[in-house]
Amino acid sequence: MTVLDGTLLDPAAFAAxxxxxxxxxxxxxxxxxxxxxxxxxxxxxxxxxxVPGGPPELVALRxxxxxxxxxxxxxxxxxxxxxxxxxxxxxxxxVARLDRRLSEGTTLLNRQLVRGAVADTALxxxxxxxxxxxxxxxxxxxxxxxxxxxxxxRTALKLHGAAGFEAAGPGRLLYLTELLGxxxxxxxxxxxxxxxx
Amino acid sequence: MTExxxxxxxxxxxxxxxxxxxxxxxxxxxxxxxxxxxxWLHLPAVDIMRGCTVPTEYLDRPLRIGxxxxxxxxxxxxxxxxxxxxxxxxxxxxxCPGPLMSGATIDALADDKQRHAYYQRxxxxxxxWTFFGLTEPAKGSAATELETAxxxxxxxxxLTGGKRYVGNAAFAQLGVVFCRRAPGPLGIEAVLLDTxxxxxxxxxxxxVGLRGARISAIRFEDVRVERTQILGYQTLKPSRxxxxxxxxxxxxxxxxxxxxxxxxxxxxxxxxHRQRPGLAGTARLRLAEAQDRLAAARAxxxxxxxxxxxxxxxxxxxxxxxxxxxxLAEYCTLVAADLLGxxxxxxxxxxxRLYRDAxxxxxxxxxxxxxRLAVFQGVLKGTFLD
Numbered sequence: 001m002t003v004l005d006g007t008l009l010d011p012a013a014f015a016a017x018x019x020x021x022x023x024x025x026x027x028x029x030x031x032x033x034x035x036x037x038x039x040x041x042x043x044x045x046x047x048x049x050x051v052p053g054g055p056p057e058l059v060a061l062r063x064x065x066x067x068x069x070x071x072x073x074x075x076x077x078x079x080x081x082x083x084x085x086x087x088x089x090x091x092x093x094x095v096a097r098l099d100r101r102l103s104e105g106t107t108l109l110n111r112q113l114v115r116g117a118v119a120d121t122a123l124x125x126x127x128x129x130x131x132x133x134x135x136x137x138x139x140x141x142x143x144x145x146x147x148x149x150x151x152x153x154r155t156a157l158k159l160h161g162a163a164g165f166e167a168a169g170p171g172r173l174l175y176l177t178e179l180l181g182x183x184x185x186x187x188x189x190x191x192x193x194x195x196x197x
Numbered sequence: 198m199t200e201x202x203x204x205x206x207x208x209x210x211x212x213x214x215x216x217x218x219x220x221x222x223x224x225x226x227x228x229x230x231x232x233x234x235x236x237w238l239h240l241p242a243v244d245i246m247r248g249c250t251v252p253t254e255y256l257d258r259p260l261r262i263g264x265x266x267x268x269x270x271x272x273x274x275x276x277x278x279x280x281x282x283x284x285x286x287x288x289x290x291x292x293c294p295g296p297l298m299s300g301a302t303i304d305a306l307a308d309d310k311q312r313h314a315y316y317q318r319x320x321x322x323x324x325x326w327t328f329f330g331l332t333e334p335a336k337g338s339a340a341t342e343l344e345t346a347x348x349x350x351x352x353x354x355x356l357t358g359g360k361r362y363v364g365n366a367a368f369a370q371l372g373v374v375f376c377r378r379a380p381g382p383l384g385i386e387a388v389l390l391d392t393x394x395x396x397x398x399x400x401x402x403x404x405v406g407l408r409g410a411r412i413s414a415i416r417f418e419d420v421r422v423e424r425t426q427i428l429g430y431q432t433l434k435p436s437r438x439x440x441x442x443x444x445x446x447x448x449x450x451x452x453x454x455x456x457x458x459x460x461x462x463x464x465x466x467x468x469x470h471r472q473r474p475g476l477a478g479t480a481r482l483r484l485a486e487a488q489d490r491l492a493a494a495r496a497x498x499x500x501x502x503x504x505x506x507x508x509x510x511x512x513x514x515x516x517x518x519x520x521x522x523x524x525l526a527e528y529c530t531l532v533a534a535d536l537l538g539x540x541x542x543x544x545x546x547x548x549x550r551l552y553r554d555a556x557x558x559x560x561x562x563x564x565x566x567x568x569r570l571a572v573f574q575g576v577l578k579g580t581f582l583d
Contacts (some may be wrong), residue, residue, distance in 0.1 A: 035540035052542075052549045053405065060543055103339060113566045154527060161337055162362040162560040165412075167403035171556065175405055178534075179542045186539035 008089045009173055011055035015041035017085070018058070018180070021078035025067070031075040032063035033184045054176055055167075076142050076185055077132065083149045083177040084128055087156060090170040091121050094159035117155050124152030139187040146181035153177070202277075202499065205265055210277050212262045216241040217285030221464075221547075224286035227409040228550050231401070232368070234292035234409065238324055242282055245269075246293035247324060249278060250300045255320035272449060273502040276456040280495070283460030287554055288409025290457070291364060295319070298329035298446050299389075302373045305445040306387055306428035306438055315389065318371070328372030330360040330415060331443055337564075340385065340443040345376040347386055347422060354378070354427075356388065356396075356420040362560070366392075366413035367399040373428070374417070375443055385439035387428040396420035406553025451515045451562050452502045455522035458558040459498060462491050462522075462529040465551045469533045472545075480536050487532050494518070494525050513575025520568035523558035530555040 007013040019041050025031045030038040030045060038061045039051060048059030067075070095118060098108040108114055131145050153174040157164040164171045202210075220242055226233045237243065245260065249269045253259040260267040269275050282290040296303070296319050303315045319325055336342045345358030356376055366372060374388045392399065396418040404412050424430055429438045466487055469476075476484055498518045504511060530552040534542055542549050559565055575581030 033540060035544075037540050037543055052546065053553050101335065103336070103342060111566070113569065117566075150531070157556070158559055158565060161564055162332065162412075165362075165404050165406075165557055165560060167405055171405040175553065175556075182534050182542045183540045186535075188538050 008086050009093070009168075009170065011057040011172075012041075014086070014173060014176065015055075015057040017082055019044045021075055021082055024078050025071045025075035030061065030063065031067040031071050031184075032061075032065065034066045034072070034186075034189065035183065036063045036066055037061070037183050038063050039180060039183060051176070051179065053172070054179070055172070058176070072184070073137065076139070077137060079180055079184055080128070080132060080142060080145055080149070083146065083181065084125060084132075086173050086177050087121070087125060087149055087153050090153065090156045090160070090174060091118065091125070093170060094118070094156055097163075098159060114159065117159055121152045121156040121159075124148055124155075128152075139185070143181075143185050143187045146185045150174075150178050150181065201496075202273075206273060206277055208262045208265065209267055209269075209274055210281055212260075213242075213245060213278050213281040214284070216245060217282045220282065220285030220289045223289055224409075224550060225546060227286065227288045227292055228406075229408075231288075231292055231408045231411045234289065237289070238294070242285065242289065243293050243324070245278065245282070246290065246295040246297075247319070248295070250275065250296050250304075251316055251319050255316045257320075271502075272452060272505040273499060276452050276498060276502040278456075279453050280456035280460040280463075283457040284464050285460075286409070287457050287461050288407050288550075290409070291407065292409035292411060294324035294326045296327055297364070298450050299327040299371075299373045301446040301449045302329065302387055302428065302442045303389070306433065306442040307389075308429055308432040311389065311425070311428060325371070326365045326369040328363050328366040328369045328413070328415075329446065330363045330366065330372055330374040332360060332362045334359055334361045334414075340375060340440055341382050343375055343377055343385065345374065345417060347376040347378040347388065347427075350421070353424060354422040356390070356417045356422050358417050360415040362402065363399075363413050363415055364410045366411075366415050367401045368411055368413075369399075373442075374415075375439065382440050383435045385443075386430070387439050387442045388422050388426050389428060390420065390422070390426065394420050405556060406550065407557040410557065447562055448510050448512065448515055449505065451519040452498055452505065454558065454562050455494075455498045455501075455518045458522035458526040458555070459491065459495050461551055461555055462487075462494075462526045465529050465533045465548065465555075466491060468547055468551070469536050472537060476536065483532055484536060487529050490525055491529065494522055498522065511575070511580060512571050513578075513581045516563070516568035516571035517575075517581065519562060520565045520572070523561075523565065526555035526558050 022031050022040055030040055032038045042059045045059045045061045048061035051058045051060050101108045128145050128149055160170055163169055223237055248256055248260055253266055253268045269278050303312055333343050347354045347356055369392055371391050374390050376386055378384050378386045397420050398416040399413045402412045402414050469484055501514050501518050533548055537548055572581055
């Protein structure tokens with residue numbers, strides 16, 4: 001647990017958490033993806049363009065060259081941990097919300113479909129932690145973890161109903177983690193034709 | 198041509214498809230600024246949406262294609278129309294003036310005088326935006342539990358409470374509000390409300406995508422409601438008013454929403470095909486799989502719409518197509534983001550917009566959890582898998 005847990009729904013806190021990923025991999029610098037994009041807070045990036053669908057606190061900067069392999073690997077691991085934190089935040093918020101919402105004399109958390117979705121999300125979170133704990137991480141493994149977390153995130157978002165689609169809410173938080181994974185973790189070389197996944 | 202659809206429907210599809218072509222370039226503008234629709238009200242696509250489901254006797258220039266006239270009140274015609282416009286841009290389509298869901302409630306509940314006044318207004322020279330106010334902040338779209346209160350006040354009523362996630366409400370001139378006059382399901386009423394009535398407040402809710410839907414929050418502060426504004430108050434028993442209108446509207450519109458999701462799905466898969474014509478191996482198979490699922494979902498949606506036109510409204514089938522289409526839109530956009538490669542969500546504006554838009558369909562007109570309960574009932578009754 002970090003001090004940011006529970007506050008990632010705040011765009012400034014999310015941008016700070018992303019900056020911390022850069023700091024772990026490249027102290028004082030920015031990690032550019034294989035496609036030469038770096039996403040960070042406007043303060044850290046200094047310049048850049050708005051992230052489509054993102055908050056003003058985040059920018060995307062086109063860099064001269066991708067980061068080195070080691071830096072990218074460290075950053076990717078940190079990014080996946082941030083994705084896990086974000087998903088945990090979204091799940092916890094859903095549980096708290098549904099425990100307060102009453103329907104037909106009981107809380108929505110008592111519905112079997114709801115409990116199943118909570119459990120499925122938790123199972124994916126637990127498995128992703130186990131996968132991240134394996135030695136010798138590879139780009140393909142990290143990509144699979146990202147995809148698993150994305151799928152689990154979609155499950156968790158459904159627990160929020162329409163609130164999960166509000167910009168100031170869990171929907172945008174998980175959208176940003178998906179966009180970051182697409183930018184940094186996609187294992188295919190940038191600009192090449194996809195053949196296998 | 199889609200197998201099994203009549204030449205009349207295919208002519209409508211071709212006409213709408215042509216009108217939808219230019220929406221693709223306007224979509225980004227609507228995404229940035231949903232009020233930008235005001236600059237595009239002269240487009241044929243807007244004319245289609247304004248006249249969609251308005252009876253032809255109210256229109257000076259009803260839609261004519263070849264020798265046929267269309268009011269698009271058939272569910273199948275409506276589905277095909279919305280699917281094609283959504284292929285162009287779903288956000289643009291939803292930002293358009295016109296009856297949309299409120300018209301279905303009018304058809305279900307209004308007396309002749311109410312219906313006439315409503316459609317005269319919809320057919321008038323000025324564009325009129327409408328809303329369908331059912332969902333509440335604390336209760337979602339559980340119609341039987343809604344809390345917005347209609348309290349007697351002299352010879353009329355006062356409306357108090359709030360709605361959330363209501364398309365176009367912050368920009369509409371009128372809309373339908375579901376509210377509670379008395380406890381229990383028979384105490385629900387549907388009120389046709391002008392948004393310039395004192396005490397009506399609506400504001401835009403910022404969303405992840407589909408910003409053209411202009412999803413809004415409404416607050417009612419002692420809004421005066423006359424008896425004549427309660428739909429069917431003079432002609433229908435309480436058991437045939439209010440809740441019945443909400444249910445019929447949702448039943449009628451779920452295949453239409455499925456058409457929106459399927460139009461978007463087709464748009465994103467076609468985009469992948471154009472951008473990556475040389476896909477090979479597993480990637481090519483993934484695209485083919487998504488295209489197969491889309492073709493199957495479209496065919497099923499047409500069958501459900503045709504059944505509705507024939508008077509056979511099957512709740513489980515309607516719920517099934519809505520939830521599968523919503524899931525398919527998410528699935529297709531996720532597949533597209535994978536196949537278009539690293540940073541595609543940053544670099545490809547169309548993909549990015551469709552990717553964000555696709556997430557709206559899950560909660561619109563009832564969540565997947567609610568639809569699954571209807572499918573489950575259909576399995577128990579032996580109607581879903583027949």
